[in-house]
Amino acid sequence: MPELPEVETTLRALSPHLVGQVLQRVDFRAPKLRLPMPVAADVQGRRVEALERRAKYMLATLNDGQTLLMHLGMSGRFSIFYQNDTSDTVTPISRLAPTPLATHDHAVLATDTVEMRYNDPRRFGMFVLMPTATRLNHPLLADLGPEPLSPDFDGNALHAALRGRRTALKPVLMDARVVVGVGNIYAAEALFAAGIHPETPAEALGPTLCARLADAIRATLTRAIATGGSTLRDYRQPNGEAGHFQDTFAVYGHAGKPCRVCATPIAQMTQAQRSTFFCPHCQPHTQGAR
DNA sequence: ACCCCGACCTGAGGGC
DNA sequence: TGCCCTCAGGTCGGGG
Structure with missing residues (x-):
């Protein structure tokens, strides 16, 4: 969680x-x-x-x-x-x-x-x-990688960390050696925000998309902190209140519901034994992936 | 080195 | 009502 x-x-x-x-x-x-x-x-x-x-x-x-x-x-x-x-x-x-x-x-x-x-x-x-x-x-x-909200995490750092990683981007984003703090929810939300398909081979992501993704990760995490995080089941803020970021999920847990941008039904699949949610239209397969 | 998968543990929800 | 299966925000360690 x-x-x-x-x-x-x-x-x-x-x-x-x-x-x-x-x-x-x-x-x-x-x-x-x-x-x-x-x-x-x-x-x-x-x-x-x-x-x-x-x-x-x-x-x-x-x-x-x-x-x-x-x-x-x-x-x-x-x-x-x-x-x-x-x-x-x-x-x-x-x-x-x-x-x-x-x-x-x-x-x-x-x-x-x-x-x-x-x-x-x-x-x-x-x-x-x-x-x-x-x-x-x-x-x-x-062996922890960079903090996503620190200045040393940017497109260049992400690009370097993805080198040699041939597998799907989303599970790689959840690897703490690449960048820390990004789990199943925020990996999916950040990839939506960046418009990148979760199955893009990690090392195929070029500098431009790496910069866009690094920005999306930072922005998504920052917004989530501002709303007290996400409460699905167990999580609570220490004052007993739920977080509120789950109310603004674009894709996580939204399988079959219309994308808020294009109304295409949100898709769900399994990657590395975890559920992945994404919009097939807003997150197209990128070729060459600059 | 990378990558896949099982393991850890409890509870909620769905189908029958 | 109960059972049985699946799934859930993370991370480690073993094996290929």
């Missing part, structure tokens, strides 16, 4: 409550999600010095030289709860009052003022503790 916009939305909501705050209470309730959970005592009592995003990972820098890495997997979400109802001095960012823990609440991080709960039905998320000094060399982070 969560792709870059959902992770970014989550991070922006958590930041004011985490950065500079001490994790007074930490509870990893499941022994493992995708990976074994850290030991709570190795996190509890530390102050969070920074919270950053790399790809779909959130990295909380702790004041003891460790970094807590968090990933939302397919169905993960954080919710912010008030610690108590006497929080007059706390900015009312959350409408959620404390409730009993729910099924699939796998982690709890509490500061003096709020409690953050991580819920993840499918348990594909992860919490990993690693040394801050070498964190970028950690296997989870070492």
Whole structure:
């Protein structure tokens, strides 16, 4: 589920409550999600010095030289709860009052003022503790490609990354070594925005189309962040509200419905075991692919 | 190196 | 009502 916009939305909501705050209470309730959970005592009592995003990972820098890495997997979400109802001095960012823990609440991080709960039905998320000094060399982070919203991602970077990739463009866009943060939804939406067929051989995409696609990826992700991300099933912003970008999907989940531009029915197919949606008219097969 | 596929896990929805 | 199948936003690791 969560792709870059959902992770970014989550991070922006958590930041004011985490950065500079001490994790007074930490509870990893499941022994493992995708990976074994850290030991709570190795996190509890530390102050969070920074919270950053790399790809779909959130990295909380702790004041003891460790970094807590968090990933939302397919169905993960954080919710912010008030610690108590006497929080007059706390900015009312959350409408959620404390409730009993729910099924699939796998982690709890509490500061003096709020409690953050991580819920993840499918348990594909992860919490990993690693040394801050070498964190970028950690296997989870070492081979990641450029951030799509950073200046070093442009048509030239994309063109270089597609070299040697003979397979269909859309699965390649979802390869984090090419560009990070782009999952099944945003790959489809960006390809529609760029007017490129998802089956175009990746290495056939010339500089002009690479520039157009890089722009489309950046614009699509930026718009999604601005609307709080996409809520299909599980994802929620940490204040409990759904995202809204799903209301503006051009193709994702729209199989058989008329294209908003040309009214041609949106097509669906399978690529790399994932559903792909596209408009056969607005995203023609490109030959030569400049 | 690339590429394909299965694995991880739970829940929702459709067909019978 | 229940069962059984398919599908779902991600990523890793094994094999060809």
